[in-house]
Amino acid sequence: MRRYGPAVVLVLCAGAVLRISLFSELYLRYVQPGLRPYLIASGVLLLVLGIVSAVAVGRAARSGVGHEHDEQGHGHDHRHGPRVAWLLVVPALALLLFPPPALGSYSAEREAARYAAQGIGTFPALPQGDPVDLTLSQFTSRALYDSGRTMKGRTIRMTGFVTKDDDGTWYLTRLLISCCAADARPDKIEIRKADAPAVDSWATVTGTWIPKGKLGSEAAWPPVLAAADVRQVEQPENPYEKR
Incomplete structure (x- = not known):
């Protein structure tokens, strides 16, 4: 043998x-x-x-x-x-x-968010009708860099997995990859006005954006969503978003 x-x-x-x-x-x-x-x-x-x-x-x-x-x-x-x-x-x-399994909360928490004040400008208008389905990267890009504030007053719906801070603050999180899981970078959104599902579970959250901080600054990170509806869902077939 x-x-x-x-x-x-x-x-x-x-x-x-x-x-x-x-x-x-x-x-x-x-x-x-x-x-x-x-x-x-x-x-x-x-x-x-x-x-x-x-x-x-x-x-x-x-x-x-x-x-x-x-x-x-x-x-x-x-x-x-x-x-x-x-x-x-x-x-x-x-x-x-x-x-x-796919990378989860542990991987997301290992990398601190660092955003420079760059790329600030106008974004295309969101589609008509509410809620508007966005990826987390689309939401964070608009929240951090959109001078036109196109998300203000709109109802946004996104899907990601749950992560938490030690103080109980919870986030809807997604990992962005360029090629493979080895180059994954976390994107996360702070969720307010709703109880958190279990860490690493997947959820679809619907709510409205709460602006904070100066565009492109660290104070604007992570962006915030006031949740109106939180529903636990199965992990999507592709758990990552493309950078």
Whole structure:
């Protein structure tokens, strides 16, 4: 079995990659949707390499090449490779059996918000009708930099997960990514006039914007929403927003 170690590891890694990218939407926990074809291609390539490696080892075993090689005293060089390769089985099996969840409140709280006074200007008018569905990044951009105050008096609806401060203040939060979960940056909105759901649960909040601080200043962060309705929802298929 040891001689098949590298082939088994390649097949397991291929299965893990294909499971999250080809046979499910789990890849959205880790990367942007546009990277799906590359994940599928990588999984297929790993699978092909694993099969080719297993076939090559099988042919060598049947022809007696491996036995003759061992008799010449060189077999020990190849036994170390499989031992190291087996270490990759653990993360591959973890991804196959217990895919890690999307980043949540812990990741959001690790990075402090730092906004410079830049990008202040006018924004397009919001669509007619209330409530208006916005992403958290759209809301925070307008709250921080929109000199026209286009959200004032409008009813806004957004979805995110719940985070809390030690003092009980709670936020609707979303992680923004450019490429994958490794470059995630949190966006959050302070929610007032409503009780908080459980931390890390997902909620859709409807309410009105409460302006605060000077545009583009740290005093304007985080923006505030006076909630009129808070409803717990399931985590969306894609838990991240694109930067």
